[in-house]
Amino acid sequence: MEAASLSSLAATQLGTASSLPIDITIETIVATLIICLGLVSGTSQLRPIQWRVWAGKIEQEGEVGFRNSSGEVEKDYVGNPFRLLESRPGFIDIRKQRSEFATWVKNEAVET
Incomplete structure (x- = not known):
């Protein structure tokens, strides 16, 4: 042991x-x-920390502002990161749909 x-x-x-x-x-x-x-x-070149600065650069310069030294658009360029928020694809405009429906009902009533 x-x-x-x-x-x-x-x-x-x-x-x-x-x-x-x-x-x-x-x-x-x-x-x-x-x-x-x-x-x-x-x-690659660093992006600004503030999203609004980066989004502003994208809106002002577009793809031209994101070209690398060889003239090609960088692979991480996706365009405006707020595009989906600004277009609001999940948002339903009830007032617009109501007015479209009212117009459709009036057109149907006139035709019959």
């Missing part, structure tokens, strides 16, 4: 005593920094 506890104690101490060599640690840090810089420099 004593041998088993000593061997398990020795195994845990052996793992914590060994550390990575300093050159591997430095190489890992430098590689991480290079990867981060590459990702940051390769991203």
Whole structure:
């Protein structure tokens, strides 16, 4: 029993005593920094944080304002993000439908 506890104690101490060599640690840090810089420099132009500023830019400039350096429209350009809210596809205008129905009833009454 004593041998088993000593061997398990020795195994845990052996793992914590060994550390990575300093050159591997430095190489890992430098590689991480290079990867981060590459990702940051390769991203597209940042959009304004405020939605109204971005939507205003879209309405004023359209696709022209979202062309990349090669002249193509960026793949994340979707147009006006408020288009669906402004058109209100789920909104029913009861007054308009009532007047259309009244006009239809009057036209049907005249024809018969």
